Structures are given as C-alpha cells and as structure tokens.
Amino acid sequence: MSAPQGWEEIRAEVLRRIDRRDWAPGAIIPTEAELAAEFGCARATVNRALRELAAQGVLERRRKAGTRVATLPVRKATLDIPVTRLEVEGRGQHYDFRLLEASETVPPVPVSSRLGLAPDATLWHLRTLHFADGQPFLYEDRWLNPAVLPDGLPEDMAEVSINEWLVKTVAYTYGDIAFSAANARADDAAHLGVEPGAALFITERTTWAGEAPVTAVRLAYAPGYRLHTVL
Amino acid sequence: MSAPQGWEEIRAEVLRRIDRRDWAPGAIIPTEAELAAEFGCARATVNRALRELAAQGVLERRRKAGTRVATLPVRKATLDIPVTRLEVEGRGQHYDFRLLEASETVPPVPVSSRLGLAPDATLWHLRTLHFADGQPFLYEDRWLNPAVLPDGLPEDMAEVSINEWLVKTVAYTYGDIAFSAANARADDAAHLGVEPGAALFITERTTWAGEAPVTAVRLAYAPGYRLHTVL
DNA sequence: TAGTGGTCTAGACCACTAT
DNA sequence: TAGTGGTCTAGACCACTAA
Numbered sequence: 001m002s003a004p005q006g007w008e009e010i011r012a013e014v015l016r017r018i019d020r021r022d023w024a025p026g027a028i029i030p031t032e033a034e035l036a037a038e039f040g041c042a043r044a045t046v047n048r049a050l051r052e053l054a055a056q057g058v059l060e061r062r063r064k065a066g067t068r069v070a071t072l073p074v075r076k077a078t079l080d081i082p083v084t085r086l087e088v089e090g091r092g093q094h095y096d097f098r099l100l101e102a103s104e105t106v107p108p109v110p111v112s113s114r115l116g117l118a119p120d121a122t123l124w125h126l127r128t129l130h131f132a133d134g135q136p137f138l139y140e141d142r143w144l145n146p147a148v149l150p151d152g153l154p155e156d157m158a159e160v161s162i163n164e165w166l167v168k169t170v171a172y173t174y175g176d177i178a179f180s181a182a183n184a185r186a187d188d189a190a191h192l193g194v195e196p197g198a199a200l201f202i203t204e205r206t207t208w209a210g211e212a213p214v215t216a217v218r219l220a221y222a223p224g225y226r227l228h229t230v231l
Numbered sequence: 232m233s234a235p236q237g238w239e240e241i242r243a244e245v246l247r248r249i250d251r252r253d254w255a256p257g258a259i260i261p262t263e264a265e266l267a268a269e270f271g272c273a274r275a276t277v278n279r280a281l282r283e284l285a286a287q288g289v290l291e292r293r294r295k296a297g298t299r300v301a302t303l304p305v306r307k308a309t310l311d312i313p314v315t316r317l318e319v320e321g322r323g324q325h326y327d328f329r330l331l332e333a334s335e336t337v338p339p340v341p342v343s344s345r346l347g348l349a350p351d352a353t354l355w356h357l358r359t360l361h362f363a364d365g366q367p368f369l370y371e372d373r374w375l376n377p378a379v380l381p382d383g384l385p386e387d388m389a390e391v392s393i394n395e396w397l398v399k400t401v402a403y404t405y406g407d408i409a410f411s412a413a414n415a416r417a418d419d420a421a422h423l424g425v426e427p428g429a430a431l432f433i434t435e436r437t438t439w440a441g442e443a444p445v446t447a448v449r450l451a452y453a454p455g456y457r458l459h460t461v462l
Numbered sequence: 463t464a465g466t467g468g469t470c471t472a473g474a475c476c477a478c479t480a481t
Numbered sequence: 482t483a484g485t486g487g488t489c490t491a492g493a494c495c496a497c498t499a500a
Contacts, residue, residue: 227411295478
C-alpha cells in the first residue's frame with residue numbers, strides 16, 4: 001500500500017482498517033502523531049481525517065484516553081431539509097401551491113407555549129397546500145410571529161410561496177425538527193384527498209432567531225412520501 | 232464588539248451578522264483573508280468557521296466566486312441512529328427484547344433485488360420485538376446475508392440482541408436509510424398491540440460492506456414515536 | 463502530572479472557476 | 482488569467498482527563 005495522500009485518503013484508509021478488523025470495535029488506534037509519522041504527513045492532516053470520522057460516529061475520541069473504534073456506533077445520518085418547491089422539482093415534477101388561509105389570530109395553547117409566547121398573543125396563521133404535478137403533495141399549517149416581520153406579509157402571495165419568502169426574509173439561528181407518523185385528521189384528509197385515518201408522514205419544525213420565536217409549522221405529506229438519505 | 236476568539240466564536244459572529252441582515256441572503260461576504268485581517272486571526276481559523284457553516288447549509292462557497300449567504304438554505308439536519316437498546320435506555324426506560332424468528336429462507340423478491348442478490352438466494356430472516364418498560368416499542372424485520380457471517384449466528388441469542396451483535400461483528404461501509412409512515416399491517420398490529428391501520432413510523436435500512444450486501448431491515452415503531460433533532 | 467486531542471499560526475502551494 | 486477557497490506543513494500552546 002502506498003501512503004495515503006490528503007485527509008480524505010487517510011479517512012478512507014482508516015475505514016479500510018476498521019472494515020478489515022485490523023482495528024476492531026472498541027480497540028484503541030494509534031495516536032495522531034504516530035499516524036502522521038506512518039503516513040508521512042502533518043499531524044493536522046491526520047486530525048482532520050479522524051475528526052470527520054468522529055463526527056460521523058465511527059470513532060470516539062477523548063483527550064489523554066486516545067481514539068477508539070466506536071463499539072456501538074451511533075451513526076450519524078445527515079438529512080437535507082429543502083424548500084418544498086425544490087423538493088418537488090428535484091423529483092422532476094411540476095410544483096404549484098395554493099394559499100388556503102392567511103389570518104392573524106390567537107393560536108391554540110400548545111402552539112403558543114411551544115414558542116414561549118403568552119397564551120393570548122396573536123400570530124399569523126398560514127395554511128398552504130402544495131402540489132406535485134397537480135396532485136396534493138403536502139399540507140402545511142404554519143404559525144408565524146408577526147414581531148419578526150417589520151414590514152408585514154407581502155402583498156402578492158401568489159408569486160412566491162410563504163415558505164420561500166420566509167427563508168429569504170427571516171433568517172433563523174436555531175431550530176428543532178421532529179418526524180413522526182399520524183393518522184390523517186379530517187382536515188388533512190380533505191386537503192390531501194385521502195381517507196381519514198391514512199398514515200401520513202409528519203414533520204414539525206420550530207425555529208427561533210436569537211431569542212425571538214419565529215415560526216412553528218406542521219407539514220403533513222401525502223401517503224407514499226419517503227425521507228431518504230445515505231449513511 | 233471585541234474580536235471573536237477561536238473558530239466557534241467566529242462562526243457565532245457570522246451567524247449574528249446574517250441574523251442582523253448585515254449580510255443578507257444571496258449577498259457575498261468578505262473573503263477569508265479579509266475576515267482574518269478583521270478578526271486578527273489566521274486565515275485557517277476563518278476557514279474552519281466558514282467551512283462548518285457551509286456544511287450546515289448556511290453558506291455557499293465556490294472558489295473564485297467567493298462565499299455567499301445561502302438564498303434557499305437547504306438546511307442540513309443531523310440524525311443520530313443509535314442501537315435500539317440505547318435509544319430506549321436514553322429515555323430512562325427499561326429495555327428488553329424477544330426474538331420471534333430466526334430462520335434461513337428465501338426472501339421475497341423485493342428484498343433480494345434491493346440487496347442485489349439472486350432471487351433464489353437464501354438469507355437469514357430475523358424478526359425481533361423490542362420493549363420499553365415492558366411495552367412493545369419496535370417491531371424489527373431483518374434479512375441478513377449469511378455470506379458476511381463466516382461463523383454463523385451466535386448460539387445464545389438471549390444474551391445480546393441481534394442488533395448489537397451485528398454492529399459489533401459486521402462493520403458496514405455504506406448504507407442507506409429511509410423514513411416513512413405506514414398503516415399497521417396485520418403482523419405489525421399483532422406484535423405492537425395496536426389496531427390494524429394505526430399510523431406507524433417506519434425506518435428501512437440497507438447496508439453493504441464493500442460490495443457485499445449485509446442486511447435489509449424494516450423497523451416499525453409503536454405509535455407515538457418521534458425522531459427528533461436540532462437544526 | 464503526563465499524555466493526548468483541540469486549536470491556532472504564518473506561510474505555502476494547489477484546484478477550481480468567473481471573467 | 483487572476484482571484485478565491487481547499488488543503489497542507491511544522492511548530493506551538495492549551496484543555497482535558499486517565500492514571
């Protein structure tokens with residue numbers, strides 16, 4: 001074997017050694033300095049490779065204790081969270097949407113508490129139905145904090161989806177996201193054109209800009225939706 | 232503002248400037264060299280901060296073209312894919328499991344084709360029910376390529392779950408994973424103790440070790456399961 | 463307290479690509 | 482072709498922690 005060149009080749013070589021069981025799960029591997037000497041490169045280069053593998057869950061690193069092959073690898077999967085239009089167009093389908101509601105009202109308590117707002121605070125309530133090739137694809141139910149919208153909502157909602165207008169207008173710094181399955185509620189079923197009780201893939205997102213809550217949104221995907229990624 | 236120290240503070244400062252719209256979506260930001268001069272640090276430190284933000288989808292970087300704030304941020308979410316036992320114990324619940332089936336048989340065609348095997352190849356078929364505090368938590372239906380098991384399956388299946396035995400024994404190099412929702416099939420319902428048709432969160436994983444297919448598994452979670460992460 | 467990883471520096475060369 | 486990010490180097494100091 002010729003010595004690996006560059007941090008990506010070093011990463012690949014480390015994975016090979018783990019796969020070949022030269023380094024078994026739980027075993028300690030050589031230090032950065034030792035590997036750098038073996039590969040004839042700087043320690044920083046080895047560090048880069050091992051750091052990526054640790055971020056991926058393949059290795060566990062602790063100062064002084066050294067670097068080990070993860071015994072029970074908590075593998076990390078990276079998901080892309082695209083804007084709906086791009087998700088639909090990425091499948092080669094035509095994207096369209098219809099705004100069902102845009103009103104300013106007091107949300108249900110679970111929503112206001114999730115955003116950390118007073119129970120009587122009013123929010124924008126935006127409901128949108130997204131289509132792929134004319135078929136209902138996604139039913140979006142969004143609550144939006146008007147405090148983060150100095151200029152209010154745009155006049156012409158027909159031109160861009162709220163979704164895209166938001167991400168261009170309100171940057172968020174932190175958010176959380178949860179995926180689950182739910183039987184279609186009456187409104188889900190009506191909008192998506194499925195029987196009540198059909199199993200739907202649900203995404204719920206909450207985002208903040210600094211300390212200020214921005215939006216809480218529930219996305220109900222039409223049956224057949226799959227969120228896919230590589231490990 | 233005092234100059235940020237270290238790449239994490241630089242990353243935070245960049246996010247602040249994006250949040251404050253000093254740097255708007257789509258706008259180009261200063262070069263690494265300029266930022267390094269402003270912050271009084273080495274270019275490599277700025278590079279580290281901006282590289283992390285680009286990996287997260289906040290920035291878009293291209294040589295010569297410079298670094299821009301992402302217009303339609305395809306945000307990246309990182310999911311942890313732990314072993315089931317750790318997932319249950321991480322909730323403070325007691326973990327247990329029961330092996331329902333361990334046989335060597337010819338799988339349905341969708342399974343063999345997904346693994347790239349001949350339709351008449353035999354595989355191990357392992358079905359396991361996982362419990363959290365004694366309640367059914369996850370129904371696992373796994374097909375396993377015997378070719379990757381030089382010594383066959385372990386004698387005593389009661390001591391460790393197949394899940395953990397596998398990850399310790401068979402390192403995989405590539406895999407893909409998909410999440411979806413499905414109405415409970417008859418077997419799902421029977422094992423998980425729910426009504427047929429209940430909405431279940433489904434995870435399907437396929438893994439390879441080099442060119443050799445390792446395993447294809449379908450995980451059906453009991454209702455209420457949520458996959459959660461931060462953005 | 464000593465060993466190991468985490469980070470930073472100042473400089474260099476390279477790879478890619480807008481112009 | 483020139484500008485920008487991508488990576489590497491050789492060395493240094495620091496932070497954490499196992500022994």
